[in-house]
Amino acid sequence: ANDLYGEFHRTIVVEDASGGIAIAAEGSPLADLYPFGIVATVRCNGLTLCDYGGKIQLGTTPGDGGAGCIPREELARYIRTEPPGGETPSAQLLTFDAVSARHIDTRVRFDDVRFADAGKTWCDTDPETGRAVATEREIVDTRGRTFTVRTAATCVYAKEPLPQGTGSLYGIIDYFAGKYTLRVTNREAEFSGTAAHSAATRPTAGRPARTTRAGVTAATPPTAYP
Template identity: 30%
Template sequence: MMKKYAPFFYFAACFFLMNSCAKPFDAPPANDTLTLNANTTIRQLKLLHVKNNFERITDDLIVSGIVIANDQSGNWYKQIIIQDETGGITVRMDGNNLFNNYPVGRKIAVKAKGLYLGDYGGVIQLGAGIDNSDPNNPSLIPLPTSLFDKYVLKGSLNNQVIPRLVNINTLSANLQDTLQSTLIQLADVEFAVNELDKTYADAVGKQAANLTIKNCSGNSIILRTSGYADFASNKIPAGNGNLVAVFAIFGTTKQLLIRDTSDVHFQNARCGNSTVSKISIAAVRNSYKGTAYTYQEDKFINGIVISDATAGNISENEVILQEDSNMPGILLQLNTGHGFKMGDSVTVQLNQAMLTKENNIL
């Protein structure tokens, strides 16, 4: 049984880089095992919720799922998202660095008895109670740190959730859309052309940003990024490709959230082979004719970082990219230090960037 509660209601200073990297973290203990089996599904649990209400769960319900998103990059705050074969749900948890104990890929079980269901903008959540400090806008209270181990049991690590390949038109703003809070993939999509000079969010003012993702048929959806995300200041990529994200809604607005920029694989030519197009690093090198050259074309290159500034064998404001192991790479000169690591995939927008040779290095 459950009780319902109605509410009271940003080579040279001109380069723009996009980083696709996975941030390191301390490995959590791997010896935790689940001692409880799920007796209901996430889908069944979510069906107990009515929009704008709060429901206290009084039955001994247990759901199990795999963590698909957490607070590691800063794009989520005090919450993790878990997914089973039937759906996904947000679990509000009043702690920082949750990713240390609840990394993506960890299986967990949630003992739901005594917890509450609610929703934020239509995204169904689990929490510890109801905050009525604002009678006109009640909200879920996150689970206190002291109760984490009582309600959230840690299981095996490195489990995989394969993103479901969907079309933009498949997604809806329905409260009970089974894709809500799950990992999805969109193919052949890109940022709208008017967005291409932007960053993912406002890292200085710590303001979130909504950017438009479009497919080649003109259908669109919002990509929302927190100003606190560690990739907020990164320039968005100009190409086309695949996007992995967690699907959410806010009111009637369908939106996507990425874990970090490794979820964005925009390395192909844009829809209709528009003027913003990819060229090879080899082509960039071949275009050098002995004098400095500033690009005016809307082109971009992709490459993998093969340098390591932390080893001290390269300046902290330099990065070496290589597109193919059989071809020479190119050196990027930045205006500041950076966080790029060996193996990161990087996209460089060339418009207004200067190609030159220093110490016989392009």
């Protein structure tokens, strides 16, 4: 995941067979540096692992909001990229009850779901400022179970209406203080009652990164590890 649609501000998410991890980084747009599907080698010497709300992040010395961001001028020192080898990054198909710690910061897909708040926008609006605010909405599966979708205020479609009907939703599993949420990536919401945001309608450049050489198993360590 990256900031292609403002969904992950100052963050990229990388994934390999063992799991995924969010990396705090300066620079906008990061999607130009780390497009979706690029292969990344992350060199961790000099960086810090941070526990933020029970989720591990990678970056510099932690601040109030989790790991500090790697300065843009130092990104090449820690993250090296190469073109993908023809492999198309996939999203693991999950049901709500299957989500666990090993899925944190990995790309998943929920099928046959609908938004419980259809008719509302992705994000609420602050009545005083008129600005979008980070908002949680619920999706419902065919068995009536629910899962939370969290959308950042920086998302470019924050004030657009939620998809209508039933369909598939792609994203990264997030975690904070005992609660799992879905963070949508690449604006991938394919629903029967609304126009699908398919690969054909998205930019061909600047998409989230994955990696074949970085990953963690979620745990609850001390606040920071140099």
